[in-house]
Amino acid sequence: MTADNDFGRFGSGHSVRRIEDPALITGRGRYVDDFAPEGLLHLVFVRSPMAHARIGSIDLAAALATPGVVAAFTGRDLVAAGVKPFAGPPPIFKRPDGTPPPPPDRHALAPEVVRFVGEAVAAVIATSADAARAGRDAVMVDYQELPAVGSVAAALADGAPQVWSGAPGNVVAETRYGNREAADQAFAAAAHVVSLDLDNQRLAPASIEPRSVLASFDPADGRTTLRMSSQMPSGARNTIADQLGLTKDQVRVLVGDVGGGFGMKTGAYPEDVAVAFVARQMRASVKWIAERSEEFLTAVHGRGLRSQADLALNAEGRVLALRVRTQANIGAHPAPTGCAIPLLIGPWITTSIYDIGTIDLHIQAVLTNTTPLGAYRGAGRPEAVYVIERLMSAAALKTGIDPIELRRRNMVRPEQMPYKNAMGQVYDTGNFPSIMAQGVDLADWNGFEARAKASREQGRLRGRGIATFLEWTGGNVLDDRVTVNVTADGFIEIFTATQAMGQGIATTYAQLAVDSFGIPLERIRIIQGDTDRGEGFGSAGSRSLFTAGSALQAAAVKVLDIARQKAADALEAPASDLEYEAGRFRVAGTDLQISLFDVAAREASGSIFLESVTKVDGPSWPNGCHICEVEVDPDTGEVAIDRYASVNDVGRVVNPMIVLGQVDGGAVQGIGQALCEQLVYDEQAQLVTASFLDYAMPRAGIVKRFETRLDQSVPCKANPLGVKGVGELGTIGATPAVVNAVVDALARSGLGERATAIQMPLTSERVWRALQGPSA
Amino acid sequence: MPTVRLTVNGQQVEREVEPRRLLVDFLRLDLGLTGTHVGCDTSQCGACTVLLDGQAIKACAMLAVQAHGATVKTIEGLAATDGTLHPLQQAFMDCHGLQCGFCTPGMIMASASLLAANPQPDEAAIEKALEGNLCRCTGYANIVQAVRQAATSGAGR
Numbered sequence A: 001m002t003a004d005n006d007f008g009r010f011g012s013g014h015s016v017r018r019i020e021d022p023a024l025i026t027g028r029g030r031y032v033d034d035f036a037p038e039g040l041l042h043l044v045f046v047r048s049p050m051a052h053a054r055i056g057s058i059d060l061a062a063a064l065a066t067p068g069v070v071a072a073f074t075g076r077d078l079v080a081a082g083v084k085p086f087a088g089p090p091p092i093f094k095r096p097d098g099t100p101p102p103p104p105d106r107h108a109l110a111p112e113v114v115r116f117v118g119e120a121v122a123a124v125i126a127t128s129a130d131a132a133r134a135g136r137d138a139v140m141v142d143y144q145e146l147p148a149v150g151s152v153a154a155a156l157a158d159g160a161p162q163v164w165s166g167a168p169g170n171v172v173a174e175t176r177y178g179n180r181e182a183a184d185q186a187f188a189a190a191a192h193v194v195s196l197d198l199d200n201q202r203l204a205p206a207s208i209e210p211r212s213v214l215a216s217f218d219p220a221d222g223r224t225t226l227r228m229s230s231q232m233p234s235g236a237r238n239t240i241a242d243q244l245g246l247t248k249d250q251v252r253v254l255v256g257d258v259g260g261g262f263g264m265k266t267g268a269y270p271e272d273v274a275v276a277f278v279a280r281q282m283r284a285s286v287k288w289i290a291e292r293s294e295e296f297l298t299a300v301h302g303r304g305l306r307s308q309a310d311l312a313l314n315a316e317g318r319v320l321a322l323r324v325r326t327q328a329n330i331g332a333h334p335a336p337t338g339c340a341i342p343l344l345i346g347p348w349i350t351t352s353i354y355d356i357g358t359i360d361l362h363i364q365a366v367l368t369n370t371t372p373l374g375a376y377r378g379a380g381r382p383e384a385v386y387v388i389e390r391l392m393s394a395a396a397l398k399t400g401i402d403p404i405e406l407r408r409r410n411m412v413r414p415e416q417m418p419y420k421n422a423m424g425q426v427y428d429t430g431n432f433p434s435i436m437a438q439g440v441d442l443a444d445w446n447g448f449e450a451r452a453k454a455s456r457e458q459g460r461l462r463g464r465g466i467a468t469f470l471e472w473t474g475g476n477v478l479d480d481r482v483t484v485n486v487t488a489d490g491f492i493e494i495f496t497a498t499q500a501m502g503q504g505i506a507t508t509y510a511q512l513a514v515d516s517f518g519i520p521l522e523r524i525r526i527i528q529g530d531t532d533r534g535e536g537f538g539s540a541g542s543r544s545l546f547t548a549g550s551a552l553q554a555a556a557v558k559v560l561d562i563a564r565q566k567a568a569d570a571l572e573a574p575a576s577d578l579e580y581e582a583g584r585f586r587v588a589g590t591d592l593q594i595s596l597f598d599v600a601a602r603e604a605s606g607s608i609f610l611e612s613v614t615k616v617d618g619p620s621w622p623n624g625c626h627i628c629e630v631e632v633d634p635d636t637g638e639v640a641i642d643r644y645a646s647v648n649d650v651g652r653v654v655n656p657m658i659v660l661g662q663v664d665g666g667a668v669q670g671i672g673q674a675l676c677e678q679l680v681y682d683e684q685a686q687l688v689t690a691s692f693l694d695y696a697m698p699r700a701g702i703v704k705r706f707e708t709r710l711d712q713s714v715p716c717k718a719n720p721l722g723v724k725g726v727g728e729l730g731t732i733g734a735t736p737a738v739v740n741a742v743v744d745a746l747a748r749s750g751l752g753e754r755a756t757a758i759q760m761p762l763t764s765e766r767v768w769r770a771l772q773g774p775s776a
Numbered sequence B: 001m002p003t004v005r006l007t008v009n010g011q012q013v014e015r016e017v018e019p020r021r022l023l024v025d026f027l028r029l030d031l032g033l034t035g036t037h038v039g040c041d042t043s044q045c046g047a048c049t050v051l052l053d054g055q056a057i058k059a060c061a062m063l064a065v066q067a068h069g070a071t072v073k074t075i076e077g078l079a080a081t082d083g084t085l086h087p088l089q090q091a092f093m094d095c096h097g098l099q100c101g102f103c104t105p106g107m108i109m110a111s112a113s114l115l116a117a118n119p120q121p122d123e124a125a126i127e128k129a130l131e132g133n134l135c136r137c138t139g140y141a142n143i144v145q146a147v148r149q150a151a152t153s154g155a156g157r
Helices: A075-080 A129-138 A152-156 A180-189 A233-244 A270-282 A292-298 A336-348 A381-399 A403-410 A432-442 A445-457 A505-517 A544-571 A596-601 A656-675 A729-757 A764-772 B023-030 B087-094 B104-117 B123-129 B141-152
Strands: A041-047 A053-059 A069-074 A120-126 A140-145 A171-178 A192-203 A212-218 A223-228 A251-254 A285-289 A302-313 A319-331 A359-367 A461-470 A479-487 A492-496 A524-527 A578-581 A584-587 A593-595 A607-615 A623-632 A639-649 A707-710 B003-008 B011-016 B049-052 B055-058 B071-073
Touching: A041 A129, A041 A270, A041 A292, A053 A120, A069 A075, A069 A129, A069 A270, A120 A129, A120 A270, A152 A319, A152 A359, A171 A180, A171 A336, A180 A302, A180 A319, A180 A359, A192 A381, A192 A656, A212 A270, A223 A233, A223 A270, A233 A251, A233 A270, A270 A285, A302 A381, A319 A336, A319 A381, A336 A359, A336 A381, A381 A403, A381 A461, A381 A729, A403 A432, A403 A461, A432 A445, A432 A461, A432 A623, A432 A639, A432 A707, A445 A461, A445 A623, A461 A729, A479 A544, A479 A596, A492 A505, A492 A544, A505 A524, A505 A544, A544 A578, A544 A584, A544 A593, A544 A596, A544 A607, A584 A596, A593 A596, A596 A607, A623 A729, A639 A656, A639 A729, A656 A707, A656 A729, A656 B141, A729 A764, B023 B049, B049 B104, B055 B104, B087 B104, B087 B141, B104 B123, B104 B141, B123 B141
Parallel strands: A041 A285, A223 A251, A319 A359, A492 A524, A639 A707, B003 B071
Antiparallel strands: A041 A120, A053 A140, A069 A120, A171 A359, A192 A302, A212 A223, A212 A285, A302 A319, A461 A623, A479 A492, A479 A607, A578 A584, A584 A593, A623 A639, B003 B011, B049 B055, B049 B071
């Protein structure tokens, strides 16, 4: 998909070239590390090499004697200065004995105990990054090593070391949903039962721009301003202010270009608090740029759970009940999001697009001495959809019912909308059978046998896999703030508290503004990333367009109402007689007119300014059908993606080029999980995949071309734009589609149902071993 | 400290540098050319790719002193002096070959090196040339398409 040639004036519906791009393709992007104010100091962290240890003495003398080093701080220094710990899991979650989770023990710098490799224990500040690193290497920390657990199995073993004093047995919280007795009865009566053990391995979000913070203290007003690479400027500010004992208005967060977020850059990290603290202490500007190994060690990890999943079906292939037992490896510190993703968000869509009335879920959040779990593109939905889509395809294999037909028999039908699922979540819209039918056509599903024959003739195994699914979007924060400023010099500035991070949201908003104001795109300026201009939830959970875009449209109507009255005054005509078109008010039937910008020029301030908060009615439920065909080389086990087709219902589309980029780029992240990515800890809880040498990222050529279609026939009913979230859809659908395709290839090769035992990532070694049979 | 003299984006530059100064830090910190990015520290991601005497190199894997006497081109020097975009820059924008933009300068410079050596690369040659450059956003297909479009428009000539 390429951009429209005539791009100047188009509003929504057109593939307008992105307004973000001219700076980014010429080296004029402004990421945090591109700023270097006068007198800048550089901060590096001293990080624990041990997975679990008590911190004895920390000797900073040699570090402080290092040329260029100007200061160093330990966790105890920060505690003594009153810096507060991080929040723990929300009290809605309970421990297995019904008690609430105990108070948290995570600090900006660990004062007494480290609980995972990479946890920061001290900070060294110097006049250059090189000097700070030299100082870091001179810090002497006396660690008293404690036994550590690197996996859920180790954490749940009898007599396992305890990660956190407040959570005996290492289960920090658990949830149960559904009706266990009803499910047991359904399984007892079932004609078919399908059971799978599904490992959803830990992943690194791995934005190419690492986390970056530049904090500056201004002695004149006592404020601390942070430049951050963040998806949630307001949330980051609030946490930093709270932990430093400051009021919100004493902290300002500015965000420029963000080199990828993927959920990993939501909220504040311990490092952010530490950098802000040091800037205040030093009354200076202080910068920390994460090294890649620090990203692997201390940026949140995603996924990381294992499920025993069972599906009960009747003889016709109708699902009677779904039972899932999940243990989530949430790492060493139970963060609010790290708990909510496996315990709550994933379960919300556990039945996905299927009409399954009986569920029985039990999920445990297990502490281990590993990096804390957090949001990564999809955050709970990829895990849930992986379970149900693997089960559906396994059920087709077991029953002999065609996988398309089996899905069709179980889908929620359009006439059931609005549909309340077994978790009480209400889907407003969706035509899942139609989306699947279109996907089957687009993928030429029925032409598979001929292609499989051609593959066989070349000594290769071909398989096809499908995923039909939906997701919940919006973070359940449904309101958003927009300010509009019409200026006398001919521009409309629009600020939103959502945050660009590469997803093209500025261009998308600008197109909506063109729709509302009828003025050319180049007259629109989209401003984001400044907590002084307004606060809001930020960009996460695929929410920006349907919340802030809706708020933008509502604000534009209000601005034009205000301007219309002012134009009426200027033209000495009743407001009801004015027509508005293309930036001008005209008295109907006359040539008496005034431009919107001239109305602004008549104001004492030289502008018309409006702040507006709008709430949409509910989340959106984007959905899709992703179909993949793979070829497997039986001699090496190597998997190649030969065809990838998807039909996606994201409601109304503002910029097709951008939306396709979200779906396809997101799909490659999902494909990365299916085929190559995984974070590996050894038994000592050392992360052995802490660089791009060891952590296999998808590279150019992994998918040669996407066949991607957008179905706009089912607009969302919960927002005035009719749009649905799109940022996470591709990632959610791709993983099960690819794995189902490989399982299909293996099953056809003679493995049959045994093929379903393979676990992600489907590296050539694992696929080759599967092909050799149980002994290999 | 040793003195390095080199040509960067058509300008002669001469600076005293520490022997351990990496070329990427020299470009970013000493010359203020922040369009070249650092994404991994281990020469895997390719965000720091620049042209050294016309060849793509990773500026994080080379010392500034090693570039003495060389000609370096960075993303800031790719467009014509009148601001006309290089065909690769235009193609990346046209084909939506970038999202967050952080890997983009390295991708474009690696592609420029390819097209200089092979003005009409096929898909496999483009994939091979970009295997040292990571992108987390686009899924690569649009990047490969952008390089093909740029080749068609004569970027390599």
